Amino acid sequence: GDSVTQMEGPVTLSEEAFLTINCTYTATGYPSLFWYVQYPGEGLQLLLKATKADDKGSNKGFEATYRKETTSFHLEKGSVQVSDSAVYFCALDSGGYNKLIFGAGTRLAVHP
Amino acid sequence: EAQVTQNPRYLITVTGKKLTVTCSQNMNHEYMSWYRQDPGLGLRQIYYSMNVEVTDKGDVPEGYKVSRKEKRNFPLILESPSPNQTSLYFCASSLSPGSHNEQFFGPGTRLTVL
Numbered sequence: 001g002d003s004v005t006q007m008e009g010p011v012t013l014s015e016e017a018f019l020t021i022n023c024t025y026t027a028t029g030y031p032s033l034f035w036y037v038q039y040p041g042e043g044l045q046l047l048l049k050a051t052k053a054d055d056k057g058s059n060k061g062f063e064a065t066y067r068k069e070t071t072s073f074h075l076e077k078g079s080v081q082v083s084d085s086a087v088y089f090c091a092l093d094s095g096g097y098n099k100l101i102f103g104a105g106t107r108l109a110v111h112p
Numbered sequence: 113e114a115q116v117t118q119n120p121r122y123l124i125t126v127t128g129k130k131l132t133v134t135c136s137q138n139m140n141h142e143y144m145s146w147y148r149q150d151p152g153l154g155l156r157q158i159y160y161s162m163n164v165e166v167t168d169k170g171d172v173p174e175g176y177k178v179s180r181k182e183k184r185n186f187p188l189i190l191e192s193p194s195p196n197q198t199s200l201y202f203c204a205s206s207l208s209p210g211s212h213n214e215q216f217f218g219p220g221t222r223l224t225v226l
Contacts, residue, residue, distance in 0.1 A: 004154070032212070036217075042219055042220075043116070043202055043217035043220055044204075045217070046214045046215070049214075051212060089155070091154075091155075099145075099170065100147075100155070102147075102154035102155040104153060
């Protein structure tokens with residue numbers, strides 16, 4: 001079945017460091033790909049998405065490119081802030097019915 | 113404010129005592145869904161609903177029931193909770209089924225079953 005694999009956390013960075021969180025997927029067909037962010041004590045929020053190969057999703061300085069050849073959707077940010085500390089989830093929707101398959105999540109901690 | 117609300121936010125109960133977690137959205141969304149979040153497993157879908165009176169099982173439906181009598185509400189019912197249902201639960205909604213539609217998540221309900 002469909003699945004998403006994320007790098008294990010926690011990821012600990014200093015402010016202004018470069019961030020990469022790896023995400024790879026297995027799916028039949030052509031899924032849409034998402035990154036969601038969960039701040040402490042809150043629900044998940046959509047961070048960015050890409051719906052077809054080579055699409056780049058971007059938001060709040062974060063970017064991810066849909067790479068069909070490597071089945072990847074890695075999340076990057078050039079300069080993280082303390083306020084980016086959260087859990088990040090990679091997810092896919094392969095059926096087009098909004099059934100999201102989530103990765104395990106990666107906790108990011110940014111310190112001053 | 114457009115939002116998904118869940119109640120209660122925290123609940124501690126005992127095995128076998130029926131409980132209901134409510135979920136309500138004020139965005140006139142057709143699609144609603146329940147997930148549970150467990151460490152190392154991410155979120156897994158329990159049940160979903162494409163519209164009023166239309167519900168279907170997700171990946172982990174055992175031990176849960178849902179109903180969708182009104183468009184805005186989608187309660188999750190645990191008829192006889194067990195300790196393995198201790199988890200963090202999220203309700204979500206979107207305008208309609210389809211991966212182009214953003215899903216909006218509620219704040220979560222942390223359930224502990226003793």
